[in-house]
Amino acid sequence: MKLIQAIIRVEKWQDVRASLEKSGIAGLNITEVEGRGRQKGLKQQWRGEVYTVDLIPKIKLEIVLDDEDVERIAGAILKSARTGNIGDGKIFVMPVEEVIRVRTGERGKEAI
Numbered sequence: 521m522k523l524i525q526a527i528i529r530v531e532k533w534q535d536v537r538a539s540l541e542k543s544g545i546a547g548l549n550i551t552e553v554e555g556r557g558r559q560k561g562l563k564q565q566w567r568g569e570v571y572t573v574d575l576i577p578k579i580k581l582e583i584v585l586d587d588e589d590v591e592r593i594a595g596a597i598l599k600s601a602r603t604g605n606i607g608d609g610k611i612f613v614m615p616v617e618e619v620i621r622v623r624t625g626e627r628g629k630e631a632i
Contacts, residue, residue, distance in 0.1 A: 521616040522590050526581040527609040528601040533579045539600035549582040559606045584616055
């Protein structure tokens with residue numbers, strides 16, 4: 521089993537959501553987060569004053585899935601989240617040792 525964590529632009533969330541639903545993903549968690557990458561924030565201008573926004577709002581997705589689904593789901597996120605501009609985000613894939621469904625006590629693949 522694997523955990524996919526994806527950091528995406530807020531404005532791409534609905535596109536990613538539709539892509540994941542089309543791919544058969546029902547269970548996921550999202551968190552509103554703030555962060556920055558190589559761009560080190562954004563410079564904006566308001567009423568003639570230039571200021572830097574260091575932390576940019578993003579959406580973090582977390583999805584636990586079978587190993588064989590990782591490439592397909594990561595590809596769906598990549599395709600639907602990409603704008604081609606700096607700040608599109610990142611996708612992280614990590615191993616998951618165990619999943620336990622609290623309600624039933626099921627473990628492993630059945631608990632996903």
